Amino acid sequence: MTDNKNYIQWIRNKVGHEKIILTFAGGCIFNDKGEVLLQRRGDTNKWGFPGGAIELGETPQMAAIREAKEETGLDVEIVKIIGVYTDLEIKYSSGDEAQSIVIAYELKPIGGTFYCDNNETLELKYFSKDNKPVLFTKSHDDLWNDIF
Helix, strand or coil, X not given: XXXXXXXXXXXXXXXXXXXXXXXXXXXXXXXXXXXXXEEEECCCCCEECCEEXXXXXXXXXXXXXXXXXXXXXXXXXXXXXXXXXXXXXXXXXXXXXXXXXXXXXXXXXXXXXXXXXXXXXXXXXEECCCCCCCECCHHHHHHHHHHC
16 A cells, blocks of 8 residues: 555455444534534535544544544644544445444634535534534434533
């Protein structure tokens, strides 16, 4: 493997759609009203916290910062860890199956501007505690329950 930024693709080329364990990192970005930023995902059209797979050579913190930038356009820093979450069964529209481990952080914006690539991220929006949308997976629901 020569490209550390395509770890999942490299694994999938070897195992196909078989179920694998994947580790993700991401986080919660709050505004001054206490609302949390979610992205409407291009793969499922459901809402979720910004984040993604940890690539080879990355720490979970590095991945959370990178993914926040890629999916929201915001530069962030880690405030604290919120928790670790799991989903035993995820089946993606591609047919790929996974068991996920999600490491979630509170993230503080320090720069950048909102950006949607209209592929991975279709929309960005802040949500209040009383305005929970349908979330992508159980781990995202569990994270929502922990922050509110």
